[in-house]
Amino acid sequence: LVSREVKPDDSIVRVGDLNIGGAAIHVIAGPCSVESREQIVSTAHAVKKAGATMLRGGAFKPRTSPYEFQGLKGDGLALLAEARKETGLLVTTEVKDTATLAAVAEHTDILQVGARNMQNFSLLEAVGETRKPVLLKRGISATIKELLMAAEYIVARGNTQVILCERGIRTFENMTRNTLDLNAIPMLKALTHLPVFVDPSHGIGVRKAVPAMMRAAIAAGADGIIVEVHPDPPRAKSDGFQSLDFSEFEKAMGEVRAIAQAM
Ligand code: PEP
Ligand code: MN
Secondary structure, X not given: OOEOOOOOOOOOEEEOOEEEOOOOOEEEEEOOEOOOHHHHHHHHHHHHHHOOOEEEOEXXXXXXXXXOOOOOOHHHHHHHHHHHHHHOOEEEEEOOOHHHHHHHHHHOOEEEEOHHHOOOHHHHHHHHHOOOXXXXXXXXXXXXXXXXXXXXXXXXXXXOOEEEEEOOEOOOOOOOOOEOOOOHHHHHHXXXXXXXXXXXXXXXXXXXXXXXXXXXXXXXXXXXXXXXEOOOHHHOOOOHHHOEOHHHHHHHHHHHHHHHHHO
């Protein structure tokens, strides 16, 4: 169902009044985790001013260690809703399991399925039963084919509103957190009609190098970017080492716009 052989023309995912996968590039920006009202609302205002069309922020966080910050959970969803109301930015947040799907779906415009859950087939089927747009992230060691098959699970249940997201894969390289697979962008664009996003933050995991990967993603033909931005990255409760501050984000957005216009 997700193959271009079945549907040759690009699919547009409608999120509010945004057309994702259309002519315009979309940038979803915000912190890895929602931490406080002040943090999420100030970030929402800053990213909107710099040109982001949506806000991101994790409430239910899938952390590698059980001793790390797990997110504000329900309180995080409520803060995200406040930031959405205050700025008019649509939001995306991760749905970690089927138990919290209903609560997350109520507070988000896009359901983010994280890399660690790309092959959680019960979750894929459950989000496939909803009619909410889904941002499906590539698994940490998943092939392009496996990503497409995971999307197939969602679409097969009737939810056609799926955006794919390349977020870096695990390789032998350990200077960077992951290896952003830029190859996946033109490959996916050729294989599927679904929109393709890139997460340069998790893809490289090095703050100073994130803007270069934002530019590269757009140059390679991505339909949009999801990027981590925090008011004070060194003090972030998660992923500060890969989060841009407001001025870094604003500068990177200018560069991204220039590349998008040149294409
Ligand atoms: C995130 O977006 O903060 C996240 C946890 O991403 P991923 O699932 O790609 O690791
Ligand atoms: Mn993160």
